[in-house]
Amino acid sequence: MSSGEPPKPNPLPEISLTSFILGIVVGLSLALFFLDFKVFYLYITLIATFHFLEYYITSKYQPSKVSVDSFLINNGLEYQLAHALALTESLIEIYFFPSFKRSLLPIKLIGFFAALGGQSLRTLAMITSGENFSHTIEGTKTDAHVLVTDGIYSFSRHPSYAGFFYWALGTQLMLLNPLSFIIFLLLLYRFFGRRIRYEESTLITFFGDRYVKYRETVPVRIPFL
Numbered sequence: 001m002s003s004g005e006p007p008k009p010n011p012l013p014e015i016s017l018t019s020f021i022l023g024i025v026v027g028l029s030l031a032l033f034f035l036d037f038k039v040f041y042l043y044i045t046l047i048a049t050f051h052f053l054e055y056y057i058t059s060k061y062q063p064s065k066v067s068v069d070s071f072l073i074n075n076g077l078e079y080q081l082a083h084a085l086a087l088t089e090s091l092i093e094i095y096f097f098p099s100f101k102r103s104l105l106p107i108k109l110i111g112f113f114a115a116l117g118g119q120s121l122r123t124l125a126m127i128t129s130g131e132n133f134s135h136t137i138e139g140t141k142t143d144a145h146v147l148v149t150d151g152i153y154s155f156s157r158h159p160s161y162a163g164f165f166y167w168a169l170g171t172q173l174m175l176l177n178p179l180s181f182i183i184f185l186l187l188l189y190r191f192f193g194r195r196i197r198y199e200e201s202t203l204i205t206f207f208g209d210r211y212v213k214y215r216e217t218v219p220v221r222i223p224f225l
């Protein structure tokens with residue numbers, strides 16, 4: 001049955017329930033941290049924190065654009081399948097190769113700090129670009145859209161993408177998931193290669209030479225992109 005009204009972008013019951021569930025997931029995974037294979041629970045904590053921050057930072061710094069989709073939980077089938085693969089690989093290897101999963105602490109630490117650094121980079125990018133940031137790529141320029149080149153954007157011209165890249169790969173290093181690491185790497189290169197090419201073509205249309213010059217001086221900070 002339809003009331004005839006357009007759907008609300010921020011339905012409060014859905015927003016509060018999603019936040020509540022994400023909080024429970026973080027709480028439960030931290031509570032299980034005393035068990036063996038801690039990185040598995042840490043991975044779940046990192047995913048739930050990522051989705052919470054996507055909505056929270058959007059609502060604080062891009063309030064005109066926030067909607068229930070800002071949680072990015074429905075971030076495409078490929079994203080969901082990739083994390084399902086990572087969880088499955090982890091569980092299978094914990095069962096069949098427990099001593100491998102318990103080894104290589106330095107690699108796990110590198111993965112954890114890469115994920116933490118990646119999350120910080122992405123969050124900082126969303127804060128720095130304010131209302132110029134949107135989860136979808138804008139096809140037409142609004143009067144309010146200005147070119148951001150300061151702060152973290154003077155270090156990387158796509159800091160939120162670089163952040164996501166290191167976050168995602170960091171989680172797979174931390175889990176010691178060789179198969180998922182390679183698949184994540186291939187998917188991330190394909191996804192961001194295409195996305196950056198398209199996004200930069202729109203930014204050149206919006207800002208012309210200013211973006212071309214910016215692109216020449218500031219790297220992406222993802223190797224080969």
Ligand SMILES: C[S@@+](CC[C@H](N)C(=O)[O-])C[C@H]1O[C@@H](n2cnc3c(N)ncnc32)[C@H](O)[C@@H]1O
Pocket residue numbers: 125129132133134135136137138146147148149153157158159160161162199202203
């Ligand atoms: C998902 S955000 C990603 C922003 C940027 N690529 C990053 O990784 O931080 C996509 C939107 O940001 C806008 N955008 C990207 N770089 C920008 C910049 N330097 N200044 C202003 N807007 C930018 C694009 O027009 C697009 O609508």
